[in-house]
Amino acid sequence: MRAEKISLKHISESLSVSKTLVSMVLNNKGDENGISKETQKRVWAKAKELNYKPNLMARALRMGRSFTIGLVVSDISNSFYSKIARFMEDEATKRGFTLLICSTDENPEKEKNLIRMLINRQVDGIIISTSQSTPEQFIILQEQKIPYVFIDRYFDGVDASSVCIDNYNGAFQAVEHLINQGYNKIAAFAVTPVYVSSIRQRIDGFISAMKTYTQEDANELLIEVDYQDITNNTRKKIFEMLNCPEPIDAIFAVNNKVAIACLESLIELGVSIPKDIAIICFDDLEVFRIISPQISSISQPIEEISRTSIDLLINEIDSQFGSIHSNITLSPKLMVRGSTAKKM
């Protein structure tokens, strides 16, 4: 019942030329192969007439390249990743590639299966924000000689390109800012898995800033929230932190997910921002500007992350010889807004 697809063969037969010739012409290699202008014109005309659509699967099979890139993130519906996906889509399209987007839910096993799937689909390369705790998974990619680029999270000692943020300093700045504004009982809300480099580094930045400025060991002010049930977990913890002998006066939310959960809980509990609790978030959301007070944040250069990583990856794909890997660290930016106004 499928419609009859028009292939090179149809064109070549109806023009009584070879498939080879048609292929050459349609790939704009007519001139370099000395096909007469006249014939080229006939081929193009016939292709248009028959409404020829090249079968990219066949091409991929023959060429050993699919012009496809896998993008693996924890959740494409998280605005941080959907924005990244969008920038990458534009950049990839511009360079003749298509994106295959997959969500892992921070589940290492799921991630493993997705990577396998991507390999089977013959992607030319992979960009990944991994949720693995160890790098062993990536040996497979090394073995298969499939180029890949880490974004947001990476592993020390793994020889692969990466595009990440200076999370440590971003977090340090955020906490420093809170302290400068007069807050000192600051809780950090982190989301699992906390072993991934980005979260780990943000936590380290938090601990370090707290030690520097308050001489305190802030480990008990570090709250780990389970990714699977962020909302309820957060609510419970916030309630605890507010009703203890020494209640907190500020929150450092380690990413946008947990920030939203915090804000939701705070509203629900009728807590006033920043009077009762100041808050700053690692990740900037456009909605942070439509909240009153607006929410301070550490803003990541999303477009740069996307463009750089696509660029790195395609370069590796294009270089047949073992390529040099780049590890790029971009700087986040402190956005000061109302949610961290000077403590009264």
Add this chain to the structure above:
Amino acid sequence: MRAEKISLKHISESLSVSKTLVSMVLNNKGDENGISKETQKRVWAKAKELNYKPNLMARALRMGRSFTIGLVVSDISNSFYSKIARFMEDEATKRGFTLLICSTDENPEKEKNLIRMLINRQVDGIIISTSQSTPEQFIILQEQKIPYVFIDRYFDGVDASSVCIDNYNGAFQAVEHLINQGYNKIAAFAVTPVYVSSIRQRIDGFISAMKTYTQEDANELLIEVDYQDITNNTRKKIFEMLNCPEPIDAIFAVNNKVAIACLESLIELGVSIPKDIAIICFDDLEVFRIISPQISSISQPIEEISRTSIDLLINEIDSQFGSIHSNITLSPKLMVRGSTAKKM
């Protein structure tokens, strides 16, 4: 430099059996083809040993099916679509399909190219929130016998499946609610292109509700905002609507994009919600609950849209014979929150 890929041939040769046999076994058709248990075990063992990864391109080429579905939306970074994409991804994966996601920026020409690309990539079907003004583009798909399902937007008279929302009644309810709360000078902020069915119907619902309850022709209270520069356009219009002889007292935002822009402008202008201006939005965002006051909205059943459309599409893909199309309309839900509190 690419690693040597393991193919069926490697397995078959190292076991001295035929490729056919190996293919059968690995597709779990060993039993039905009477391959001995013994041999099957050897094949599986060798496949594991060699770390065999089937080449899905080759399979797709031979089978004429790629187990790939194209998803075409205006912008994957819009949370409405990224959520849809996520639900679809899960449902598609469950059924052995992979999603190819593309953004059109509401540009019909771009959409056309993307559809062509998807056809070339041999997708088995397409799910699309189209930005076309006329259905002619879809004749191509009909001709190529590629199943497709409209979501969110459809065309009257085009014989294809669709999964949409009752936009007219959703909008009517939203406006009705505003009026019941005591507002009557209500502006609708719509985003271009306004000719797509969903926006059109929401506008119709708005006009109709206004006529029903205020006996007014609300056409001059309908603001069209250009998709390419929503923020600035909106700001300008809001300023105008507030500083005219009869300023508005409520806003009906026709989708989440324009709602965010409205809220941004209102905050910037120091307008108090809902005291000065009430607002309700078609589309519910999780952040609407973390804003004070929380934002009322018309919430769409995103998961149902996603699952239903994937289901419809895969059914059409699986049925070789001309399949019956379904046109499904789902009901949105009014979420009453603080931004539309009774007028004082």
Add this chain to the structure above:
DNA sequence: ACTAAACGCTAAAACGGTTTAGCGAAAAAT
């Protein structure tokens, strides 16, 4: 006039699977 080069083009192999048709040996049926 003969060789060499240039021109315009083609046949066939290759990519890695799936599928069709059918093979030879052993077992069962007559």
Add this chain to the structure above:
DNA sequence: ATTTTTCGCTAAACCGTTTTAGCGTTTAGT
């Protein structure tokens, strides 16, 4: 003892491209 059936398996075609190697004819060179 012969025929038939079953069993376990295989050769070859096929999907739609790209690519390699080389074909015959005309033109240019000497």
